Amino acid sequence: MHMHKFEKIWLIFGISCLVIFLTVVGVSAFYMGNKPPSCLTTIDPEKVDQTKPFDKPGLHKVEGKEWDYELVYVASAFSYQPAQVEVPLGAKVKVMATTKDVIHGFEVAGTNINMMLEPGYISEYTTTFDKAGEYLIVCNEYCGTGHHLMFSKIEVVK
Amino acid sequence: MAKAELKAKQHTQVEDSSSLKGTLASVFLLGLFIIVSWVSVYYLFVDRF
Amino acid sequence: MISSAAAKVKVDPRDAKLSMAHFFVAFGALAIGGLMGLLQTLVRSGKFELPWGIGYYQILTAHGVLMGLVLTTFFIMGFQYAAVSRTAGTHSPAARRTGWIGFWLMTLGTLMAGVMILLNEASVLYTFYAPLQAHWIFYLGLTFVVVGSWVDGAAQIMTYAKWRKNNPGQPSPLLSFMAVINTVMWIVATLGVAATVLFQLLPWSLGLVDTVDVLVSRTLFWYFGHPLVYFWLLPAYMCWYAVIPKIIGGKIFSDSLARLSFILFLLFSIPVGFHHQLTEPGIDPAWKFLQVILTFMVIIPSLMTAFSLFATFERYGRSKGATGLFGWLRVLPWGDARFIVPFIGMASFIPAGAGGIINASNQMDQVVHNTIWVTGHFHLTAATSVVLTFFGISYWLVPHLTGRKLTKAMNKLGIIQAWVWFIGMAFMSGAMHFQGLLGGPRRSAFSTYGDSQQALDWIPYQIAQAVGGTILFIGIILVLVIFINLAFFAPKGEEEFPVGEAENLQEKAPMVFENWKLWLGIAAALILFAYTIPFIDIIQNAPPGSKGFKTW
Numbered sequence: 233m234h235m236h237k238f239e240k241i242w243l244i245f246g247i248s249c250l251v252i253f254l255t256v257v258g259v260s261a262f263y264m265g266n267k268p269p270s271c272l273t274t275i276d277p278e279k280v281d282q283t284k285p286f287d288k289p290g291l292h293k294v295e296g297k298e299w300d301y302e303l304v305y306v307a308s309a310f311s312y313q314p315a316q317v318e319v320p321l322g323a324k325v326k327v328m329a330t331t332k333d334v335i336h337g338f339e340v341a342g343t344n345i346n347m348m349l350e351p352g353y354i355s356e357y358t359t360t361f362d363k364a365g366e367y368l369i370v371c372n373e374y375c376g377t378g379h380h381l382m383f384s385k386i387e388v389v390k
Numbered sequence: 391m392a393k394a395e396l397k398a399k400q401h402t403q404v405e406d407s408s409s410l411k412g413t414l415a416s417v418f419l420l421g422l423f424i425i426v427s428w429v430s431v432y433y434l435f436v437d438r439f
Numbered sequence: 440m441i442s443s444a445a446a447k448v449k450v451d452p453r454d455a456k457l458s459m460a461h462f463f464v465a466f467g468a469l470a471i472g473g474l475m476g477l478l479q480t481l482v483r484s485g486k487f488e489l490p491w492g493i494g495y496y497q498i499l500t501a502h503g504v505l506m507g508l509v510l511t512t513f514f515i516m517g518f519q520y521a522a523v524s525r526t527a528g529t530h531s532p533a534a535r536r537t538g539w540i541g542f543w544l545m546t547l548g549t550l551m552a553g554v555m556i557l558l559n560e561a562s563v564l565y566t567f568y569a570p571l572q573a574h575w576i577f578y579l580g581l582t583f584v585v586v587g588s589w590v591d592g593a594a595q596i597m598t599y600a601k602w603r604k605n606n607p608g609q610p611s612p613l614l615s616f617m618a619v620i621n622t623v624m625w626i627v628a629t630l631g632v633a634a635t636v637l638f639q640l641l642p643w644s645l646g647l648v649d650t651v652d653v654l655v656s657r658t659l660f661w662y663f664g665h666p667l668v669y670f671w672l673l674p675a676y677m678c679w680y681a682v683i684p685k686i687i688g689g690k691i692f693s694d695s696l697a698r699l700s701f702i703l704f705l706l707f708s709i710p711v712g713f714h715h716q717l718t719e720p721g722i723d724p725a726w727k728f729l730q731v732i733l734t735f736m737v738i739i740p741s742l743m744t745a746f747s748l749f750a751t752f753e754r755y756g757r758s759k760g761a762t763g764l765f766g767w768l769r770v771l772p773w774g775d776a777r778f779i780v781p782f783i784g785m786a787s788f789i790p791a792g793a794g795g796i797i798n799a800s801n802q803m804d805q806v807v808h809n810t811i812w813v814t815g816h817f818h819l820t821a822a823t824s825v826v827l828t829f830f831g832i833s834y835w836l837v838p839h840l841t842g843r844k845l846t847k848a849m850n851k852l853g854i855i856q857a858w859v860w861f862i863g864m865a866f867m868s869g870a871m872h873f874q875g876l877l878g879g880p881r882r883s884a885f886s887t888y889g890d891s892q893q894a895l896d897w898i899p900y901q902i903a904q905a906v907g908g909t910i911l912f913i914g915i916i917l918v919l920v921i922f923i924n925l926a927f928f929a930p931k932g933e934e935e936f937p938v939g940e941a942e943n944l945q946e947k948a949p950m951v952f953e954n955w956k957l958w959l960g961i962a963a964a965l966i967l968f969a970y971t972i973p974f975i976d977i978i979q980n981a982p983p984g985s986k987g988f989k990t991w
Contacts, residue, residue, distance in 0.1 A: 233696070233948075235693075242414065242418070242746050243739070246417075246739070249424070258728060260802065261728065261802050262725075268727065268802045268804060270720065270727065277983065278983070334570050335570075335571075339809065341878025344802075345439075346718055346806070346808050350657075350721065351570060351985045352653060352983060353654070353721045355720045359439045361439055362439050363439060368891040368894060370883075370888060370894075372880035374882045375571075377494060379883060380884040383886075412766075412768075413750045413752075413753045415765070424793045424796060427794070428793070428797055431797045431800075431803055432800075432803060435802065
């Protein structure tokens with residue numbers, strides 16, 4: 233099987249690019265802590281309201297952890313609890329969310345906080361809220377007739 | 391320049407490299423487009439929290 | 440000598456009939472599915488509401504099922520059945536009977552699923568993620584579509600096997616080889632979706648079991664979901680590699696490299712489903728990243744394809760005396776619909792592929808996951824590259840099968856159709872990509888989300904999508920006009936089924952490419968490597984199951 237010299241050059245160039253892309257995201261994920269949300273903790277989807285920390289949705293200050301706040305959400309068709317929160321600018325926050333019924337999305341528009349909520353699982357993402365403004369949380373996975381009416385708001389304030 | 395290859399493959403080789411320069415240019419433009427798009431979105435990822 | 444004889448080879452009329460049966464269902468699905476698509480873009484512009492209490496998500500389900508599953512599967516099976524008949528010889532009566540059984544099973548399944556969607560018993564979208572619970576007839580219908588496609592595909596495999604038996608030691612005809620690769624990949628891939636539907640969703644929707652394991656179901660679905668998109672793409676690649684060279688009057692750049700790229704697709708399109716599940720809980724990030732690496736492997740055959748296509752064009756152009764770096768572009772047959780329609784599809788694959796690399800880039804998925812960027816992405820890959828190529832194929836294949844001719848007028852209308860499509864898609868998909876980067880969600884009806892400023896900023900993009908969607912709908916009407924003309928009204932005559940020849944006829948494709956035990960063995964090993972441990976993890980650490988919900 234014969235391969236033209238130019239095709240070899242092109243494939244070496246193309247494959248090198250792919251290797252570079254993979255290295256950049258790989259190092260960022262596994263050495264700099266930017267892994268995509270992949271929490272492995274499970275929960276009984278029918279007992280969400282009785283299970284800590286989802287019995288108290290909202291923003292909670294915590295001590296002695298790597299993050300300053302825990303922001304806890306409970307999703308169900310077609311709303312999030314809480315419906316509105318204020319987060320201080322520059323706070324390092326662990327966002328924790330789960331669903332009581334079907335699969336929902338949890339996307340803070342214009343940020344990297346974008347994760348699936350699946351019944352039986354907790355989804356987590358830790359980040360520093362370093363830009364002020366009002367952010368919309370949208371459900372970005374179809375969940376029923378009211379899917380497009382399902383939202384919440386985060387105000388990042390000085 | 392294509393001497394080493396001439397040994398392995400005889401015919402077609404002479405016009406081979408000269409006649410596909412447009413192809414090489416085209417695929418490299420394509421590669422450039424991929425890199426620019428990828429880097430732009432990676433920049434968005436790094437810039438956002 | 441061979442070529443003049445080959446040009447006269449016709450698909451047997453009995454095989455032609457079965458292929459055309461597939462195309463009638465496919466283009467019927469395009470007509471209804473296209474209307475649904477138009478309505479969606481209009482609703483989401485915020486300027487229009489659906490009458491008679493029809494739900495947005497009901498038409499969204501219909502659009503996805505009809506376009507993503509019915510149009511594609513029926514067109515592909517019809518095209519491949521004809522391509523095998525043309526290149527490996529007329530199907531035997533047994534193979535043809537098998538093909539018809541497959542066709543009717545798929546059609547029955549489509550009707551069952553369609554009726555349930557119409558009755559609003561299955562507004563679960565074409566991905567039907569549990570614990571949304573559709574009517575069991577919907578799941579059974581989908582089962583029939585999948586099983587029907589296996590039976591349908593078996594006809595192609597039978598004729599390929601017969602050719603191999605009659606021509607020992609010979610590499611099979613390129614188009615037949617490619618068709619069989621795609622069918623085999625499809626059968627391996629659909630095992631996943633068949634498993635979740637048969638063992639999880641059907642018993643659960645029938646009430647035989649109370650709960651379903653959501654993550655197992657999703658993982659099985661996406662084991663199927665990514666090769667699904669390659670199942671759509673490979674017939675387009677068949678046309679680009681093996682048909683287009685003949686249409687322009689050139690040669691296939693390399694028969695062996697074409698086969699190699701198809702083998703790579705068979706190996707690497709399946710063990711990559713986690714790249715659709717990058718942002719979900721319950722899957723270890725190391726296993727996600729491993730499948731991201733495998734996903735990047737499947738980019739390589741597309742890089743090879745890009746080179747081969749440019750090389751075919753340049754070689755042809757230079758043989759016509761074209762000079763300069765890009766002079767060969769000018770001498771391509773821009774007035775031939777059979778060329779330019781798929782060509783626009785090829786060109787669209789450049790931004791489509793670039794977007795795909797971004798989607799698969801592990802944590803970068805957080806920027807675009809489930810935003811309307813993704814919808815924009817697959818409207819470039821599936822709804823432009825693939826579908827325009829299918830249209831281009833049908834412009835010669837339909838008259839070939841019905842014993843008619845592609846007239847000058849229809850050729851011209853075909854070219855107009857492709858440009859209309861291109862312009863409409865530039866508006867719609869372009870706006871979707873940009874809105875997605877701003878966070879606009881996919882699969883959502885119009886909403887201002889409590890007058891949030893971010894959502895208000897998305898509205899201009901949604902209006903642009905409605906403009907694009909309207910232009911695209913005009914494109915669909917044009918396709919249907921051409922299809923009906925070519926099927927029933929075009930003048931009788933002979934339309935060629937173009938099959939390209941390799942540039943270097945001395946270079947025989949290595950026989951190892953036809954060693955199915957080897958390739959299926961490696962494919963199975965890769966699948967087991969990528970899935971066994973994480974799948975056992977998912978089952979062992981499963982949370983309590985979910986009961987069904989009907990939230991529509």
